[in-house]
Amino acid sequence: MRRTCTNCLYDMMEYDERIVYIGSDLTKRELHKFRESYPDRYFMEGVYEQHLVGMAAGLALSGKIPYFNTIATFITRRCYEQILVDLCMHDLPVRLIGNGGGVVYAPLGGTHLAIEDMAILRVAPKMTIVAPCDAEEMKRVMAASVDWPHPLYIRLAKGGDEVVSRPELPFEIGKAVPLRDGGDVLFITTGITTQRALQAAELLAQDGVETSVLHSHTVKPLDAEEILKRVESVRVILTVEEHRVTGGLGGAVAELLAESGLLSDKRFRRIGFPDIFTEELGSQDLIMEKYGMSPETLAVAAAELLNQPS
Amino acid sequence: MDERSRALRLKLVRILEQCRRGHIGAALSLIEITRVLFDEILRYDPANPLWEDRDRFVLSKGHGCLALYLMLADKGFFPEEELFTACSFGSRLGGHPEYGLPGVEAATGALGHGLSIGIGMALAAQIDRKPYRVFVAVGDGESQEGSIWEAAMSAGKHRLDNLTVLVDRNHMQCYGPTEEIQDLEPLADKWTSFGFEVRECDGHDVDVLRTELSSVPFRPGKPGVLICHTLKGMGFSSTVNNPDWHHKSHISDEDISQMVRDLESM
Numbered sequence: 001m002r003r004t005c006t007n008c009l010y011d012m013m014e015y016d017e018r019i020v021y022i023g024s025d026l027t028k029r030e031l032h033k034f035r036e037s038y039p040d041r042y043f044m045e046g047v048y049e050q051h052l053v054g055m056a057a058g059l060a061l062s063g064k065i066p067y068f069n070t071i072a073t074f075i076t077r078r079c080y081e082q083i084l085v086d087l088c089m090h091d092l093p094v095r096l097i098g099n100g101g102g103v104v105y106a107p108l109g110g111t112h113l114a115i116e117d118m119a120i121l122r123v124a125p126k127m128t129i130v131a132p133c134d135a136e137e138m139k140r141v142m143a144a145s146v147d148w149p150h151p152l153y154i155r156l157a158k159g160g161d162e163v164v165s166r167p168e169l170p171f172e173i174g175k176a177v178p179l180r181d182g183g184d185v186l187f188i189t190t191g192i193t194t195q196r197a198l199q200a201a202e203l204l205a206q207d208g209v210e211t212s213v214l215h216s217h218t219v220k221p222l223d224a225e226e227i228l229k230r231v232e233s234v235r236v237i238l239t240v241e242e243h244r245v246t247g248g249l250g251g252a253v254a255e256l257l258a259e260s261g262l263l264s265d266k267r268f269r270r271i272g273f274p275d276i277f278t279e280e281l282g283s284q285d286l287i288m289e290k291y292g293m294s295p296e297t298l299a300v301a302a303a304e305l306l307n308q309p310s
Numbered sequence: 311m312d313e314r315s316r317a318l319r320l321k322l323v324r325i326l327e328q329c330r331r332g333h334i335g336a337a338l339s340l341i342e343i344t345r346v347l348f349d350e351i352l353r354y355d356p357a358n359p360l361w362e363d364r365d366r367f368v369l370s371k372g373h374g375c376l377a378l379y380l381m382l383a384d385k386g387f388f389p390e391e392e393l394f395t396a397c398s399f400g401s402r403l404g405g406h407p408e409y410g411l412p413g414v415e416a417a418t419g420a421l422g423h424g425l426s427i428g429i430g431m432a433l434a435a436q437i438d439r440k441p442y443r444v445f446v447a448v449g450d451g452e453s454q455e456g457s458i459w460e461a462a463m464s465a466g467k468h469r470l471d472n473l474t475v476l477v478d479r480n481h482m483q484c485y486g487p488t489e490e491i492q493d494l495e496p497l498a499d500k501w502t503s504f505g506f507e508v509r510e511c512d513g514h515d516v517d518v519l520r521t522e523l524s525s526v527p528f529r530p531g532k533p534g535v536l537i538c539h540t541l542k543g544m545g546f547s548s549t550v551n552n553p554d555w556h557h558k559s560h561i562s563d564e565d566i567s568q569m570v571r572d573l574e575s576m
Binding site: 020040043045046048050054057060061062081 | 362409415416417420422423425427428429431432433434435436437438456457460461463467
């Protein structure tokens, strides 16, 4: 997903001279070609993220479309005031690309986990948050990002994720994508939890439980219309995110549903990390399983809710 | 102090008479700097404030905004009457500059942001091979923010000779003297070591300011910094070097009368 994102940007820079690439001390890999092709618009800069968000704002105030790429924790937490004031208050078309959204960097420890990034950005007016589920969807995010008129956060997953997005379906920032229809259970997912929910739906189907999966690649602005439409016909709703359950997708859906009046005869649960600093190292898969985000645990959670009296 | 500097200060008093609050000291140390910039240095068009080739002035120490508003109104970026609405409900003139007011290049007030924004603007000029220059005014208290030095490092790296930083070196911050709170010296050496060509001058001497600012870039291939030695609250007996006037609300009738008397006796 990360390589796709970088390659898309490389291609886009060829035909759109407004695009400027800013990186903060990233691994060289496929980036060397940028310097050769676009020496004036490629900036590999130091480890001073606050400054780089401000610099991106200055470039955008001068007609450029900057894409600023670094590790998700540092691009969101450390520069929060610059994001809020320099980008959002000015409503500038700066794109923040966060590597390792979620627990991708789990082996590196708690300082490197980005599991509140969407929450802190969601309360910034004008900010848009997109978490694509696979490399194919990343291509569509990148294509749509160029002319998106607001600040945009693109949350990158680990990469090599199974492709489940469907090219025949339309893609639009802010529009959730139904990937599976039917039944009494609805998973609302974002990023790579979509694959897991689709697998959980297969498991549930083996037990005769039909399940819908609504992939909300855009967490802000939330596609309230599509969510409410899908919620109406189900009994059980679960949000799933590689993020704390406070403030992100689950929080946003909870706020929406609480005010919708639709919840009285339904069961709702947010699945994600609780309000703690997780301490586990190890693989992304193991940690997600522990916190209930494996296909099996998702299926169990759905079945549990389904069997509770409403 | 010449007639124009006195007249600008009198207008500032008339604004205070209406809004009764503001970062007075921080604006008064800046008045000659903004005056010379807008009178004689910057290229701009008040009828077309977003003219692509304009010089950019970013007031990173946004709390000094009364000094900026005075010059923007003076040049016709907005009607002069609007000055007297400052800080009131529905006004475009906040206690810190808001983006959207003609002539304001960026909303500032959270300290340590403006230099990075100015660097982005200067880089854009470099990319587009445009001749415009970028001037950024920072406070000395503001220079305690780490982000100022992040930005300084970056400006040096990019050899931005279209960028000039003006340090309002008034030696005074909210609580008291910068020397007591967090000393900045050797300030010139700091900027030099970050790759800047450094000049220093009396920030209230309009002739010297004009001479220095007419000679930018101070050195081709390097960003410049002009450390302007100023007095916080310059011009009034009550405000000069008085941290109580860094920000003041509830400015009284007597405060106003005293300020007018000070100007008349000069």
